[in-house]
Amino acid sequence: MMKYILNSIKAQFSRGHLWIVTKAIFSFIGLSVTFLQALEYLLPKEYSQPIVDFCKGNLKYEIFGLAIIVFVYNWKRLGYLWKCRSMEVTIEIKCCDFFKQEGSKLIQFPDTFDTDIYDKKLVKKSSLNGQFIVSFFGDSIQELDQKIYETLDANNVKSSKNPKLKGKKLVYSIGTVMHLEHQGQNYILTAFSRMRPNGNSSMSRITYTDFLSALWKKLAVINVKDETLNITVFGASSISGLPADFSYQDKLHEIIKSFLLASKNQRLCKKLRICMTADDYRQLDYEDIKSLAAYFDSHLSQLDLKSSHTERRRGVSFKPLLKGVL
Incomplete structure (x- = not known):
């Protein structure tokens, strides 16, 4: 507290x-x-x-x-709660400690699910997955690696091999998810960024959209264990490959939009909680989020995931749709 x-x-x-x-x-x-x-x-x-x-x-x-x-x-502005009128879905944006929230927690990894934070330092300790590894598997990273391999193998998740990589050689498709239960908590690990031979992770603007699309589809398959799914804003920290003008607010837009559109056709969770740090909060435009909520309350039924996905890949901005909403 x-x-x-x-x-x-x-x-x-x-x-x-x-x-x-x-x-x-x-x-x-x-x-x-x-x-x-x-x-x-x-x-x-x-x-x-x-x-x-x-x-x-x-x-x-x-x-x-x-x-x-x-x-x-x-x-009071450190959190925002919105229940979508056309669906039984709630979105909460909250300044909080991610790992202390109730519900399942989604943690992004590179597409190799690398866990090396000590030797080759392929994962930064300050990153979300780095904090997860240090906090819960600091002295037993091999146990985490074993659980990852066993879970992916048990679910017949396909992989390819890249011998040029510094760490793990097996590469999984972007958006791959796996459920991990640890100390009574449900964690979902996902392949978010691409691991490069130089040991750095990268992501393009199009890959970001593809990741969200694949993520929601695969979450529907594994069935989130809790009613609440906790996430952070993916790629909030600087990551190689994303354009500089792809702001924190833009990423938040993409996450909310893709989640709501995916939830129209399949149940993902009852509440999506987007957890912010203090630095995230400073970048947040609450009036913009209210406009986004108002827009979706009025127009969600007219949108579909396929057309939205195509528009974003073509570089069509979602922001003009919000002008004059509030």
Whole structure:
């Protein structure tokens, strides 16, 4: 709980939010001074002076109280919950600790499911899959590798071999998923990016769209064990190959849109929770998300996954569809 509170405080006190809080405090001081001057002018001194003295004597408490009000107001914006009217599906966007959320947790890996964080350092410890490996299999990575191989083999998941790779040589198709139960929690590992011979992962703009399309289809097949599926914004951190103008907000759009369109034809989960870090929160445009929700509430029945997929591959932007929604 304490970690969540600290994460929330960190999220709010970005440069932009500090400026908002500072402006609110100085505006309050300016209004207070104007109010007190008006009192002194309008009321006899014996009535106005006690009020002026009280306000001046408690100014620091007043400013502190105002800062708390502004903080609490912005705290509410650390999460957004939306239930799609045309489907029994809820999407929650939340600033939280990913690994402490209830429900299944989806973790992206390279298409080799590499787990090497120590020797060849093919997986960064700071990445989501790196945190997963360190937190739950730090001293037993071989156990994780064994579970991955056994699960993929038991489900007859096809692979190809690339002897040029630094780590694991078996390569799986983008969007491949596998269920892993560990310490009473359900985890879903997915092949997200392509592992290159130099040891770096990469992804193109088209591959991102293909990944989402394949992911939802394969999740429907393995049947998510919990009603809630927790994910992060795929590719939120810099990854080689994605264009610089493919922003965090664009990725969030793609995830929400593809999930809703896929959910029209097959049950994936009752709630999709998109977990943000404090840095993610600073990039989020809540008004844009509200516009997106309003658009889908009104137009989801008119959209289909195939046409949407084709438009995105052709480079057609989804943003113009949102103009004037709210």
